[in-house]
Structure formats: C-alpha cells, structure tokens
Amino acid sequence: MKFIADCHLGKIAKYLRIFGFDTLYFQSIDDDDIIEIAQKEERVLLTSDKVLYERMRHHNALYLAHAGFEEHLREIFYHYKLFDKVKPLSICIKCNGELEEIDKLEIIDELKAKTKKYFDTFARCKECGRVYWHGDHYKNMLKFVDEFIAKYKKETEF
Template sequence: MKYSGSYIFRGALLGATQFWRVSRVFSMNDLREVTFRFYGDLKRFLPQGKRTGAFTYAVKGSPAVKDTIEALGVPHGEVDGLVINGRSVGFYEPVKGNDTIAVYPDSSKIRLRKIKRLKPKLPANPKFILDVHLGKLTRHLRLLGFDCLYQRSYKDQDIVETTLSQRRIVLTRDVGLLKNKLIKFGYFIRHTEPDKQIREVITKFSLSFKTKPFHRCLECNGLIRRISFLRVINHLPPKVSKYYKEFVTCRICGRVYWKGSHYKQLLKVVKRISV
C-alpha cells in the first residue's frame, strides 16, 4: 500500500493536534481555585491588583501552602500565622481546591483557641547578618553596639550558612533570599534611607533599651576595649598624641579610636538615629 508524503504529514499533524488538545484539557482540569486573604504589611509583597481584600488564585495539584504564598511574592519569614478553612496550620499543609486561606504577619491577631505560631522565638540578644545592599545600616547598628556581620563579597549561600551556624537574623532588601527554606530568622527592610532603616530595625526588634554606643568597631564588628596611651603613642599622628590621652582599640583588627572631631560627629549620628 502506498501513501503520499502529504497524506502522512497531514495525519501526523492531526495526531499531534489531538494530543495537544488532550494534554491541554488535562492541565486545565488539574488547576484548582483557592481564596487568599493577606493581612497587615504582607500586602506590600503582593502584585498590585491583589493588595485589597480577598482574591482567588489557581494552584496545580496540592502544593504546600508555603510554596503557594511565596509564588505570590510573600517570603515565609514574614508570615507568623496561617489559617486554612478555619484551622491554624503550618507551612507544609497541602493546599486543596476551594480552600480559604488567611495569612497573618502576627499570629496574635488570629481569633482561634489553638494557634500555630510560625515565626521562631527570637534570641534574647539578637545578632544580625546583612546583605550587600545594607552597608550603611550595618555601620549604624554597630555604632549602637549591635553584633552585625557584613561583607561586600557575601553571596546568598554565605548568608544562609552563617545564619544557620550562628543563629543570626538576616536583614535584607532581597525578597528572594528570604524565600530560602533554611532561613528561620529573616526580615525584609522596608525603607531605603539609612536613618529610617535603623529606626525600623530598632522598633521591629525592640532594641531601644539594648543600645551600647561606641562598644563595637565600625569596620570589623569587633568589641572595643581601652588601651593605654603608651601602647599606642608610636602609632598616632603627632597632633593626636599631643592633644589626646584616652584611647580605645578593636580587639580584632587593632584599629585605634579617640574622641576627636569624628567622635563628635558620631555622637550627633547616635542622637539622630536613636528611637
């Protein structure tokens, strides 16, 4: 039996078209609609059209609710409470069709008897690690005495590994970094101006009564200690050794500080940024 080339081509094309239609129908049937409502400051992470009230969202299969809220733009580290169909749940609860899901930044706002608080309890004396976009905020935090790690060469993986090993809170302007499932302590810095950023962090983590200005090195984060004039005299500019007799030095990098004009400027900064 003989077939023309054009006939075979039309038959193959028809078969491919039918297969595509079947696959497409299966894919559309596999999508399920759920209803979301985000509360408080979490709305800032959502697409513009989804920031007011409840909205429907199509999911494929039964993904974990963590993956679904992060697909919408909200990092899990900013979420403290999840309620699905009136029940408080964890991040890995599967999402099913027709679910109604409420997402809270603060679980204390949830009116249920049993609540799963999703944010871990913060350390009594919080330590921070900051991403490459927050150099000025790092200096301000160190100026107030807070333990902050920062390097311009940090990659995301460096930050993740450090926060795991040292229980540091990640401060970042990178939403994608906070979506890493290994990060337990993380916060997205809302403001872009350094003075507003430091006030934001102090307020967020209740640091007002924990400040210790001039206790850390602004360059390397090391603790500052007093050092005698005789031990540093050979390392000082002539005018400094003539007019100043009190000095402190960093325990790690050895940088020497004294109360010159720069100190007075830093005092003004401390007064300006303190909440």
C-alpha cells in the same frame, strides 16, 4: 542580638556597629553562605532581597523594602526593640571586632602629634587593631546616635 546584613546594606551594617550591635557584612557573598552563617551563628538576617528573605523567613529575618537609610534603621530598632540596648562604639566599625579600652602609653608611638596632644582616651579593636579616640569623628557619631534615639524612641513609649 546579632545581625548579618546582605551586601546591599553596607551603610546599615556600619551604623548598627556604631550603635554597638554585632553585625556581619560582606561586600560579596553567596545567598547560601549568608544563610549558613545566619543559622549557625543565630544572627538575624537583614535583607532587601526578596528571594533571600523568602528562603529565610521561617528563621529570623527582616525584610527591608525600598526606603531611605534612616527608615530602615528605625524599622530595625522598632522590630527588635534596640533603643535600650545601644552601646555606642563598643564594636569596630571596620571589621565588627570588639573594642577594648587601652592605655595611651601603649599606642603613643602610633599617634599623630595632634592626637597625642589633645586626646587621652583610646580604644583598640581586638581583631584588626584599629585604634579609636574621642576626636571629631567620634563626636559626630555619638551626636548621630543621640539624635536618632531622641527622635525615634519616644514614638515607642505609648
């Protein structure tokens, strides 16, 4: 399941990546281009733009009406049954590249003293090279993922 989010849905795109879903996002992009990419790469278009949605409705698109961020995320998860497909932190939050686990020794020179001292598991983005580790930021993201699933998954099981 791959997505492309319109330019109003940056936060949604970020969180879909946190959950491990391949999601393209551009801060600025023409409707024609977004449609072309969605069709060519067989991505689901997520949009809060009615005009854009109308152009894509016969393909795979989900219209997200005015609602809060969590409502949108929930709607996407229900619609595409994503609860069992979550793979947290397998995708780079910054660029949507794939993350691979790496040996600490490979990047030891790039790390700050405290990170070097307290953390042993690292992953690096194959595209942009950004390095991730199990620090507080990572833990907060996992906590959000766990809580989101605990809160909403049950509702789908009857």
